[in-house]
Amino acid sequence: MVKKPIYSITPFTLLDYPDHTACILWFAGCNMRCGYCYNPEIVTGKGKVSFEEVLSFLQKRKNLLDGVVFSGGECTMHQDLPWYASEVKSLGMKVKIDTNGSRPHVLENLIYGNLVDYIALDFKALPQDFDKITKSDFFDQFKESLEVLLGCQVPFEVRTTVHSELISKEKISEMAAFLRDQGYKGKYFLQHFVGEKETINTLPHSKKPNFAITDYPELGIVWRN
Template identity: 50%
Template sequence: MLDGVVFSGGECTIHSQLIAFVREVKKMGFEVKIDTNGSRPEVIGQLITEDLLDYVALDFKSLPEKYWEVTRSDLFLAFEKTLEIMVSSSVPFEVRTTVHSEQLRTSHLDAMNTWLRGKGYFGSYYLQPFRGDKQTLGNLGESKKPSLKSRVGVWRN
């Protein structure tokens, strides 16, 4: 009845036992998917080296100029390294961005899409609307859907 296990979070790659857990899950014969913000490229790299991943969903928060505003972190370079690892691997993966209309405008999303292509990513780029029903880094309020209505979905590069 169960084909695979998804490790997500928060951020699953920050947990010291993740690789050991993934090894055990693979020994049981299950496929493994990781949902990650890309902040720990060394962990993703090791999982790939050990042939432990079947799929990765990589969250692309923003380009460097807005990364702090969107995430309150300085992890863009780690994300970029993870993307480079994924692009050079044979593991299937997707890139996705959660969009809040007050943080990412259409021009930002266009620039992000162009940047991804420049990095050699030509898969689907998924845009998902922000849901304001959970506490986040601050009170963002509801995202205005009309300004992104034509963009939320999938861009195929």
């Protein structure tokens, strides 16, 4: 067990878990290196908070928080994640997982162990751009994670960070078509990159695409910002 898996805690959020009050646990480490990532200190840094400290924090907020968001970094890299989730659930709180989809078997174990209540799956890019954007080769694993989620009853969303120099509106349309063809019928959330913080790579200014996709109404494409 990693003694200090958590980089930091955001004690309260109304934005990160739909319709729930929550806190965010930022798990240290990630197996991708997306240039637009605004958490480079979490991705490359080491944990500072033990899970015992997390539980102590949560015990004091049992009547204030509905749920806990496991984010990062990439929380599914941590082998003790099922135990962490079970401890949160034992407090009567719900668990949301933010993931890049690189470890589908972990998601499957959490789902079938009834240890997760909501999942946000990051759709980084299609295969031709995946390596360039993430500096990794996990597209097949992402696709498998999507298939796992499509086959279960746990509510989930798919989301994409959009930087105009990396993902054009044509590519967004192709990504939406991919999701539709896989059988995804939920909302597809687009998050425009806003360069207000230090990122892993220095990137040029991103211009938010000014368009509305109407070809895929079953996806309910939504800009979050």
